[in-house]
Amino acid sequence: MLKIEKVNQFYGQSHTLWDLDLEFKKGRCTCVMGRNGVGKTTLSKVIMGLLPIKDGGLIYNGSDISKLSDHKRASIAIGYVPQGREIFSQLTVLENLQIGVLSNRNKIKEVPSKIYDLFPVLKDMAHRKGGDLSGGQQQQLAIARALCIDPDFLILDEPSEGIQPNIVAQIGEVIDYLTKEENITVMLVEQKLPFARRHGDDFYVLDRGSVVANGEISQLSDDIIKKYMSV
Numbered sequence: 001m002l003k004i005e006k007v008n009q010f011y012g013q014s015h016t017l018w019d020l021d022l023e024f025k026k027g028r029c030t031c032v033m034g035r036n037g038v039g040k041t042t043l044s045k046v047i048m049g050l051l052p053i054k055d056g057g058l059i060y061n062g063s064d065i066s067k068l069s070d071h072k073r074a075s076i077a078i079g080y081v082p083q084g085r086e087i088f089s090q091l092t093v094l095e096n097l098q099i100g101v102l103s104n105r106n107k108i109k110e111v112p113s114k115i116y117d118l119f120p121v122l123k124d125m126a127h128r129k130g131g132d133l134s135g136g137q138q139q140q141l142a143i144a145r146a147l148c149i150d151p152d153f154l155i156l157d158e159p160s161e162g163i164q165p166n167i168v169a170q171i172g173e174v175i176d177y178l179t180k181e182e183n184i185t186v187m188l189v190e191q192k193l194p195f196a197r198r199h200g201d202d203f204y205v206l207d208r209g210s211v212v213a214n215g216e217i218s219q220l221s222d223d224i225i226k227k228y229m230s231v
């Protein structure tokens with residue numbers, strides 16, 4: 001589905017991603033983990049085309065997308081829910097969703113009813129301003145907006161961070177539904193181990209911009225956690 005091949009990325013002189021090799025398999029949830037500052041968000045932005053890479057390739061369904069603009073990448077159906085959500089707080093819930101619909105690759109005009117099946121609260125709050133929603137509801141709105149483009153590949157950057165437990169559980173159920181029922185490929189940037197273990201299929205652990213461990217989520221051992229994830 002998506003292969004990251006020998007990717008190197010720099011912020012100015014600062015070498016941040018080092019010869020990264022990762023593979024995201026179709027219909028699976030792959031967790032990208034590691035301590036603060038190891039490069040997880042940088043990798044998400046590289047995939048979205050928000051940051052340039054120095055060399056290497058991003059092979060998406062067999063083609064190298066590393067030279068495409070972020071706009072073109074949205075049209076090839078990569079959805080992105082950034083850390084901090086970035087919803088439009090002055091627009092209503094419905095207007096936020098309609099912005100996702102504008103980038104829908106099948107040129108639909110209305111918010112699909114499936115979105116409200118996944119997130120019923122958004123139907124109840126359709127005419128409320130995004131900024132009036134709780135943090136958890138804003139996270140749901142951000143995920144729903146990304147789903148409005150009908151993505152094949154969805155990047156979720158720490159969706160459970162600072163969110164109340166019942167909404168975290170709902171978001172986990174949505175991830176399971178998207179991978180298992182809709183065959184969507186999910187990249188889950190996650191620091192919370194129980195959430196990653198419950199909803200992830202595969203994992204990569206990064207340290208200082210390099211992959212230091214990977215495998216199926218059942219292979220995420222206490223040794224790896226102690227060495228690369230505990231503070």
Ligand SMILES: Nc1ncnc2c1ncn2[C@@H]1O[C@H](COP(=O)(O)OP(=O)(O)OP(=O)(O)O)[C@@H](O)[C@H]1O
Pocket residue numbers: 011014016034035036037038039040041042043083
């Ligand atoms: N715009 C930038 N300019 C320069 N350096 C940056 C920039 N953004 C991030 N960095 C640096 O790049 C490294 C990787 O940061 P990144 O945000 O990708 O890590 P992360 O693993 O996502 O961390 P966190 O879990 O805190 O979000 C860090 O050393 C960070 O300070």
